Amino acid sequence: MKMLNNFFKKINKPVPVFAQTKMEKENPNEDSSSTKPKTTFNDVAGLDEVKEELFEIVDFMKSPQKYQKMGAKIPKGVLFYGPPGTGKTLLASAVAGETNSSFFNVTGSEFVEKYVGVGAKRVRTLFEKARKEAPSIIFIDEIDAIGAKRHLESNNEKDQTLNQLLVEMDGFNKDSNVIIVGATNRLDLLDEALLRPGRFDRHIHIGAPNYHTRHEILKVHTQNKPLDKSVDLELLAKKTHGFNGAHLSNIANEAAIFAVRDNSDIITNIHFDKALERVIAGLESKNSQLIEKEKKIVSYHEAGHALISDMLGICPIQKISIVPRGEALGYVLQLPDEDRYIYTKDELISKIKILLAGKASEEIIFNHKSTGAKDDLKKVTEIATQMVCDYGMSDLGFMTIDGNTKTFLSSQIQKETNSIVETCYKETLNLLNNNINDLHVVSKFLFDKETMTHEELKSLIKKEAVN
Numbered sequence: 001m002k003m004l005n006n007f008f009k010k011i012n013k014p015v016p017v018f019a020q021t022k023m024e025k026e027n028p029n030e031d032s033s034s035t036k037p038k039t040t041f042n043d044v045a046g047l048d049e050v051k052e053e054l055f056e057i058v059d060f061m062k063s064p065q066k067y068q069k070m071g072a073k074i075p076k077g078v079l080f081y082g083p084p085g086t087g088k089t090l091l092a093s094a095v096a097g098e099t100n101s102s103f104f105n106v107t108g109s110e111f112v113e114k115y116v117g118v119g120a121k122r123v124r125t126l127f128e129k130a131r132k133e134a135p136s137i138i139f140i141d142e143i144d145a146i147g148a149k150r151h152l153e154s155n156n157e158k159d160q161t162l163n164q165l166l167v168e169m170d171g172f173n174k175d176s177n178v179i180i181v182g183a184t185n186r187l188d189l190l191d192e193a194l195l196r197p198g199r200f201d202r203h204i205h206i207g208a209p210n211y212h213t214r215h216e217i218l219k220v221h222t223q224n225k226p227l228d229k230s231v232d233l234e235l236l237a238k239k240t241h242g243f244n245g246a247h248l249s250n251i252a253n254e255a256a257i258f259a260v261r262d263n264s265d266i267i268t269n270i271h272f273d274k275a276l277e278r279v280i281a282g283l284e285s286k287n288s289q290l291i292e293k294e295k296k297i298v299s300y301h302e303a304g305h306a307l308i309s310d311m312l313g314i315c316p317i318q319k320i321s322i323v324p325r326g327e328a329l330g331y332v333l334q335l336p337d338e339d340r341y342i343y344t345k346d347e348l349i350s351k352i353k354i355l356l357a358g359k360a361s362e363e364i365i366f367n368h369k370s371t372g373a374k375d376d377l378k379k380v381t382e383i384a385t386q387m388v389c390d391y392g393m394s395d396l397g398f399m400t401i402d403g404n405t406k407t408f409l410s411s412q413i414q415k416e417t418n419s420i421v422e423t424c425y426k427e428t429l430n431l432l433n434n435n436i437n438d439l440h441v442v443s444k445f446l447f448d449k450e451t452m453t454h455e456e457l458k459s460l461i462k463k464e465a466v467n
């Protein structure tokens with residue numbers, strides 16, 4: 001489901017409270033100076049798989065000889081990609097903290113300069129310092145500012161800066177013990193040269209947190225705060241669907257400030273409610289009821305896709321989620337069809353039904369048509385048109401239709417595709433109506449837990465069948 005625009009993005013980035021207090025600047029007067037963060041993996045909530053992957057690098061930095069003896073190369077670059085405020089900087093500083101390394105925290109845009117050669121020189125100086133103070137972690141946030149694809153023939157300032165970065169990464173001494181962590185919201189913008197083996201060859205996606213992770217993040221950010229017994233962090237995690245770690249740390253901080261303002265010794269539910277409303281107010285004009293309502297719509301939409309996909313048994317489901325990702329407010333992840341080149345007509349019809357099921361589910365439950373099915377409809381149109389024009393699967397007969405014939409037959413093509421899609425839609429509505437309990441149950445699970453595995457889906461449906 002792709003829907004609306006990025007209403008979660010428009011919030012001022014809050015001050016990373018504990019990360020800041022835990023770091024001591026070594027040379028506060030110098031620029032691009034390093035710090036020695038005290039941050040550890042315990043300060044990073046959730047993201048277990050990411051931490052596991054980084055642990056290898058930590059181990060490497062702690063005892064490089066162990067790996068060198070076996071002829072293993074030190075990883076040089078790790079690239080974090082994903083939406084803002086999800087803990088990329090925090091993770092990088094935790095790697096530094098865990099390895100007692102010097103931490104250089106820079107932003108790609110700091111290297112973007114008007115005068116040719118200035119950016120490149122800054123890169124050189126930064127790496128020189130990092131080598132001198134090794135072990136070091138260089139964290140380059142918004143790396144796309146310098147690492148965007150280069151243009152043929154041009155040799156502008158930006159390209160020189162990027163080239164310098166590549167040179168520095170290649171020129172590392174094998175045992176220099178400097179690791180570069182890059183972060184970007186847009187992996188697709190980066191120059192391929194940066195992603196090659198020996199440079200940023202590990203790419204780790206860091207996505208928006210689901211309900212469970214939000215709960216963990218709230219725990220981390222309230223652990224040093226005096227909370228009233230009635231404060232229910234689980235409930236707060238439920239109410240903050242679509243929020244990232246930065247929003248949540250902001251809520252915890254705002255709640256503490258409200259408590260101080262009330263001359264209260266402890267932070268209560270009232271303070272958290274006020275903090276929540278304030279942070280939500282920063283997210284354009286959304287209020288919590290609207291967030292709830294949209295979450296419910298997305299839950300039913302994705303539950304529709306999942307159920308029909310399961311019933312028709314084509315492309316097994318891996319995961320269903322209503323945690324926003326990129327433009328999508330929810331998604332059903334299906335296993336790729338292993339190297340398939342041929343589909344039968346029935347299979348194509350099934351694909352169309354699965355795609356239409358989100359929209360159909362919304363119509364059944366809310367009696368509305370929403371903008372959330374745009375992406376689905378685009379794919380449906382594509383498949384149906386191919387069935388008519390390329391595969392001879394309509395009443396127009398066994399023929400391929402292209403070029404002039406396409407223009408000539410356009411109204412018949414439209415009639416045939418409409419008829420395919422409408423029949424599919426009606427049948428999908430019927431299927432869902434006949435299994436309405438499953439639809440409610442699956443959607444409720446998604447609403448509460450936000451992500452669902454294939455096994456969970458199966459066991460929910462089975463339970464429903466027994467009852």
Ligand SMILES: Nc1ncnc2c1ncn2[C@@H]1O[C@H](COP(=O)(O)OP(=O)(O)OP(=O)(O)O)[C@@H](O)[C@H]1O
Pocket residue numbers: 013015016017018019043044045046047083084085086087088089090091141183217220244245246247249
């Ligand atoms: N998993 C998490 N656990 C604990 N705190 C988190 C987590 N994710 C984010 N935060 C909080 O949000 C703040 C902002 O996160 P951070 O700066 O690491 O995000 P980012 O992904 O680097 O964002 P950006 O791309 O905007 O720089 C952190 O300082 C921390 O307080």
Ligand SMILES: [Zn+2]
Pocket residue numbers: 001002301305358359372373376
């Ligand atoms: Zn959809």
